[in-house]
Amino acid sequence: MSPNVSFTNCNCQLGDHSLQKDMTDTCFHNHIEWVCSHLRKTNHDIRIAMCWFSNLRIFQILIGKLQVGIAVELVIEFDDNNIREGGLDFDHFIQSGGQLSAAHNASLMHHKFAVIDNTILLTGSFNWTNNNNSENMVATDEPTAVSAFLTEFLHLKTKGRLLQNTSDITVKTSAPAAAETFHTLEQLRKNIAGGSKCWVVKLHKKQIKDPLFFQKKQFPFDHELLSQPYWTHYTQFSPNHFENWLNSQTTFTNIQIRYLNTWYRRIRPGDVFLPIGTKNELLGIGVVHAGATNYHNGPHKPVTWIQHKIPSIHLPGQYPIGAPVQYLGSGMQLLQTIFANHP
Numbered sequence: 044m045s046p047n048v049s050f051t052n053c054n055c056q057l058g059d060h061s062l063q064k065d066m067t068d069t070c071f072h073n074h075i076e077w078v079c080s081h082l083r084k085t086n087h088d089i090r091i092a093m094c095w096f097s098n099l100r101i102f103q104i105l106i107g108k109l110q111v112g113i114a115v116e117l118v119i120e121f122d123d124n125n126i127r128e129g130g131l132d133f134d135h136f137i138q139s140g141g142q143l144s145a146a147h148n149a150s151l152m153h154h155k156f157a158v159i160d161n162t163i164l165l166t167g168s169f170n171w172t173n174n175n176n177s178e179n180m181v182a183t184d185e186p187t188a189v190s191a192f193l194t195e196f197l198h199l200k201t202k203g204r205l206l207q208n209t210s211d212i213t214v215k216t217s218a219p220a221a222a223e224t225f226h227t228l229e230q231l232r233k234n235i236a237g238g239s240k241c242w243v244v245k246l247h248k249k250q251i252k253d254p255l256f257f258q259k260k261q262f263p264f265d266h267e268l269l270s271q272p273y274w275t276h277y278t279q280f281s282p283n284h285f286e287n288w289l290n291s292q293t294t295f296t297n298i299q300i301r302y303l304n305t306w307y308r309r310i311r312p313g314d315v316f317l318p319i320g321t322k323n324e325l326l327g328i329g330v331v332h333a334g335a336t337n338y339h340n341g342p343h344k345p346v347t348w349i350q351h352k353i354p355s356i357h358l359p360g361q362y363p364i365g366a367p368v369q370y371l372g373s374g375m376q377l378l379q380t381i382f383a384n385h386p
Contacts, residue, residue: 066163070180074169078157079104081182085159088114090196092154095124095170102131109139118199120152121145122215126279127333129311133209134283144203145212152199156192164189210279228382231315231330232375239313241370241377245362246318246326257327257348262316264306265342266365269299282308305367306342315378316346317358317370325356328381356381 070077075098082089082104089108096102096119105115117136119125126133137143146152156166167180183189204212235241247266250256273288285307289300316329329346362368370377 066182066184068182070167070182071178074178074180075100075171077180078165078169078171081159081163081165082108082157085113087160088116089157089159090116090193091157092118092152092196092199093157093171094120094151094153094155095172097125097130097172099131101171102136105141106136106139109136109141114142115140116142116144116196116200118144118146118152118154118196118203120215121147121212123333126209126214127312128280128282128307130333132282134281137206137208138283143206143209144200145206146199146203147212147215148202152203154195154199156196158189158193158196161193162189164192166192208281208284210277210281210284212279214279228378231378234313234315234330235374235378237313239311239315240309241315241317241374242310242367243317243319243358243360243362243370244367245323245364246320247364248321250318251320251326260346260348261343262318262329262331262346263343264365264367265303269295270303270307270342280307302366306344310344310367315374316344317377319358319362323357323359323362325358325381328378350381 068081078101082101085108089105091105096117105117109115115136119133125131133143155168155170156164158164162184163182164184165180165182167178169176169178169180206212244262246256250263273285276288277284289295289303292300295303310331312331312333314331316327316331318326318329320326327348328350329348332345332347358370360368360371
């Protein structure tokens, strides 16, 4: 490295890449804005290897670059942390001209770097997600480092699979521990404060009588198999494909369309499930977690059940059997009541 290296931090204004020589720019805070600031300066191409990528602001910058003719290549770990309901629309990325390659080996593709215009390297501990962890990032134009990371990127592309659609291959399931995370009252309150919704679902009698219902870690729906024709054409769920398929159905009623749209597209990871019985008694509380929706598990929502057997709480209102209805009361207050009575 040249002795004339200049060190800055992520709160400083970044100059034009073409004017910076022997540049090193470090970041320990405001990572998203720091990454965005560098990506905005791209003139020709961006090559990215990112284990987990869920940040919408960064994603929108990449889509904008594609729209003005800048090449963007992306290699991601092809698991259900990335390819999931409520995640980024990687099919839109492909349709916009981006090249998406799936890292699909048994070992984890844990890289987190980008090379901009073949001259600027961004790397560090920060996944392009919405986390609040203590992270580090560095940008450098040191030629040896840039060249080494470009070589590794080409190696990752060769090992991976270039996709035409995210449904081309099966999504890997992430580590089970992530799905079994214990949810405290404070964690659930943070979910709701961050936009997660509470859904009330009146169970079918068969579900109520099933002693193993709350042990299955899944919430089955679509008993009428309305979505079965979709799964005869696709093995992996894609929001775009599903929306196009649903809009093309001419025999569905408006109620059926709304029902499927809610289950498949509106209910997202972090949302809270409130199953009730025939007399609106609350039977449990669960949290939807990220998980692959594919041909093999069909119409199920992966759910971590936190509590069940809560007969002392009843929810007012009328609820159709099997149809999710957004809880219109205060989710915060209801959670407080549930945990106060059943800690």
